[in-house]
Amino acid sequence: MSKTTNITIKDVAQSAGCGVATASRVLNNSGPASADVRERVERAARELGFSFSAIGRALQSRRSMTVGCLVPSLANPVFAEAVQGVQAVLLGSGYQMLISCSNYDAAADDAAIEMLLAKKTDALVTTMVDPDRSPALRLAKKRGIPISLMFHDPLDGFITSYVDNFEAAKEVARQFAGLGHRRTGFLALRFSTSDRSRNRYAGFHSECRTRGLPDPVLIEIGEAEANQPDLLAAILAQHPALTAIFASNDFLAIAVQKAARLLGWRVPQDLSVVGFDGIEIGRLLEKPLATIETSPEAMGRQAASSLLTMLQGGDTVQLPALPFAFRAGATLALPNPENGDDGRGATRPSPDLPAEPHAQQG
Known part of the structure; x- marks a missing residue:
């Protein structure tokens, strides 16, 4: 030829x-x-x-030779690393990337996609609040725009680069059970609008039942509680019997540790804490965070590679989930036998504490 x-x-x-x-x-x-x-x-x-x-x-x-990239936030290093993975694959391909952030808002998701379509972007790589219900995403698909999702569990009609949230969360339940924890909780931010958080809870709940543990307590919080340790402490104080908490992402797990200190609870002696994502800052804490470790950069690479294949006329199939690993850290330990339902004296959080850095969603 x-x-x-x-x-x-x-x-x-x-x-x-x-x-x-x-x-x-x-x-x-x-x-x-x-x-x-x-x-x-x-x-x-x-x-x-x-x-x-x-x-x-x-x-x-x-073609415009542009790829639209929509993520909830670049302040969360999980999404920033994924964007870097997308960029690494696009480099040298002739395609440029246009980045937009929605701040975890479904309406902003649709507005961003409409903007990217108006700019004649050739393909989209997205992480959204609810892709299955997005009219803008359905419009892009109807127009034949190649689309690759990141972080979401597989969705009919779309190629997705993801970690199996259900299976990963089961591993957290196994870790808790192996150490003897029975009274556990799952902490989630915007639970109703995050498929990732819901699937993590479902896997955690399923494995707790499989191992004969009581159902985990679902603790749903809002932005205010996630960003202000005194408010989160007041919520935790309502659950004094818990000996272990699985937070739906690492930032929330870090927030739990701050709130626990306000209550006079020691981590992990009084309360074990496990996060999700494996962000690097978790390793740098005074007590390195126990967490499910993933590779967002590999996720971005996989998503971008699928897009380039589609853009070059190739067929794509749904790839298997990317690997994850449990990182032990120093925030997970045996439950304290002295901590009964009333074994911890919860002090009232002070309303005059200085503001803490904002928690980020995963």
């Missing part, structure tokens, strides 16, 4: 004797491939004259 500017990734895959998704992973350096397959794909690309920049030049008249 002669070198032309209309060579596609399908041609490269066919010449290399592999699937389009495999060729995309090799050319984007965004996933595993054997040395033999990698050599075949790279040789085929050279011989055919394929390059993403050449494709970009060929499509300039029909």
Whole structure:
């Protein structure tokens, strides 16, 4: 085949004797491939004259060469790392990224997608409050815009890059049970509008029942309680029997530790705390945080690789969940046998405490 500017990734895959998704992973350096397959794909690309920049030049008249990236917040390092993963894969592809943040607001999600569509973006990678109910996302799909979701559990009709929240949360229940905790709680922010939080609770609840533990207490809080330790402390004081709390993300787990100190509770002697995400700051605390560790950067890479495959005309299939691991930290220990239902004297939180940094959602 002669070198032309209309060579596609399908041609490269066919010449290399592999699937389009495999060729995309090799050319984007965004996933595993054997040395033999990698050599075949790279040789085929050279011989055919394929390059993403050449494709970009060929499509300039029909495409904006932009990818819209919508996340709830860049203040949360989980989403910032995912965006970096997207950017790493797009680098050198000829595509530029437009970033928008919604601050965990469904209406802002739709407004952002409408803006990105108005700017003729060629593809979307998104993390949203409720993608299944988003009219703007349905409009983008109807227009044939390639879409890749991040962090959400698989949703019919969409390619999703994710960690299995249900299975990961079961591991937290196993850790609690293994140490002898029976009176546990799940702390969630905006529980009703976060599929991630709901699935984490469902997995935690399921494994507690499997192990014969009482159902975990669901503690739902708002922005004010998440951001003000004295308010959160007042809520925790209503649950003095709990010996362990699973927070739906690491920032909430850190907030729990601050609130516990106001109550005179020691972590982990009086209250074990486990988070979710594995943000780096959790390692740097005086007591490193026990948490479910994930790789948001790998999630972003996987999502962007799927988009490039779709943009080059390749078919995509739902990939398996990305791996997770439990990080023990120093906030998880055996329950204190002296702590009965009334074994901890909860002090009244002071209303005059200085403001604390804002908690972030996951």
